[in-house]
Amino acid sequence: MPPVPRDPVERVYREIQRNVRDLSAPALGEAFSDLYDACGDVLTRATAVPLATQIPNKQYVSFELDGRRSRAVNTVLFERSVQDWRAFLDGIYANDYSGLTSEVITRRVYSLAISFCAVIDLTRRGDQKTPGTFFEWLIGHLFAVRLATNPTKRLPVLNLDLTTTLPTDFIFDLGEGRPKFHLPVKTSTRERVIQVWAHQRVLDGVYGTGRFLGTPVILTETKTDQQSRSVVEICLPEQWRIYQMHIAQLRRVYYLDVPAAYARLNDVFPPLHVAPFGQFFLEVDDLVA
Template sequence: MDLQSAIKAIDTHIKEANHQEALSAITRTANECHSKAIEGATFKECRYSNKKYLLIDNRGETSRPINIEIWDPRHQSPAAWPQNKSGLESAESANASIYSLATSAAIFIDIYSPSSRKTPGTFFERVIRVFIGEKLGPEFAYGSFVPTSAGIKVSTDISITNQARTTGLVLAAKITTRERISQVFTQQRILDVLEPQKYTSCLVALSEMQRSGQDNAREVCTPDQWILYQMCLSQNVTHAFYGDIPSGLGRVTKGGISLLSLDGLEEHLQRFKQQAEAAQNQA
């Protein structure tokens, strides 16, 4: 299983705006990753904050913790996805589908190539890109850089603008944030200064869980940093969407950030679409 080659093939479909082919490639890749990861494996269960997690032991390696209540390989079947135009069964299934697809690729890397730390996040970002493209369609401009009035492009994970480039949404797609949450707020602060009232940002992440030793799981998140960044850098990081919502981030909602599962991402995108279309008509 060559995950890097699979990602390149997915990228080709994304560039061609062929989201159905990209989706099929993603599901095939996730299914193969899942099969390889569990072949000959042993399994251990552990708990954290009233959640049940699974650890997979295989080839002398142990996977990251997997939330058993969310991870469901049945959601990776292509037959389960094309029930509507969005390519997902429903908004309610989006969280389980995205979590299951991305997690299957991640545990494959944990077991077969544990030094490839960036690859799980790259695959997760592609899953999110396809989801966004399916929801918003071709009338929006997608990219990884935001041009500014200073003539300098701001690097992002995913940026979306209307055709008139009068309004935009920046998505930080991270399989996990830990100390990298500063990037989300710093990028938005730059946009606040150079492109005022034009862009907002949101975080789209999988989980903040990591293995503790060989048999347990722990959550690694930094709510105090979130609160400080929101107070001192930007209030325009408005939402954080998680496949497995961290229990330790509850306090950040007091500062105005909406903390939701990935099920809420579709509604957020549709709301942005309405705002972007209104701004386009006024341009």
């Protein structure tokens, strides 16, 4: 047995890692709550320093601790409360969404996700991988609970004489005669986003258009300029429209912190549906109908 790490964040992270094979298990939710607690102990010691931004209706801070700085945290969405998070989990485990709005759900999940990312920024220099892996587990768990099924990351291809398997992002298979969800999960996309459309195109081509609902989940597109200490969102809305027209059709793009430029894609024709993550929990029955 490897030694138990003394750092509480590290210890709970390892515990989650040991249990992600069954992503729909409520025990995983308990571990996420413990991790949220442990992150709170770090953030309580840190100082929240305001950042400048021109983005309408958004305000950001960076946590600072021992000379290190975290990524930008949107204070309009950020309400660090393990109690609220546990109440949200109780709701989704009971399949009871009364009193939960899209805004409330988005806020709960954003606050946990960005807490962990900020703690890793403050404690591990240059570690980009751990926040990405953690965010994939977190969103994977919430989808698995909501859809009452575990995902796969590999699909068989049987195409005449070509037999192989295709590695994929999360695929949630709702069973015969029902759609499957194609769920790429990223902390941010930048210029790599074209991969999401390309993977959707491959799924459409190999298995047939309409069988997989492409619903990527992304944390944020913020970038902090270190000189001016100001926050911008890196967005390529015109390119997204071209990908949606010419590569494949995504059904939704869910964000925890919806970028202003992408929110406007809901209002052009043809629209590209960009929504806060919480909306998924309320509209999933319509999506699969």
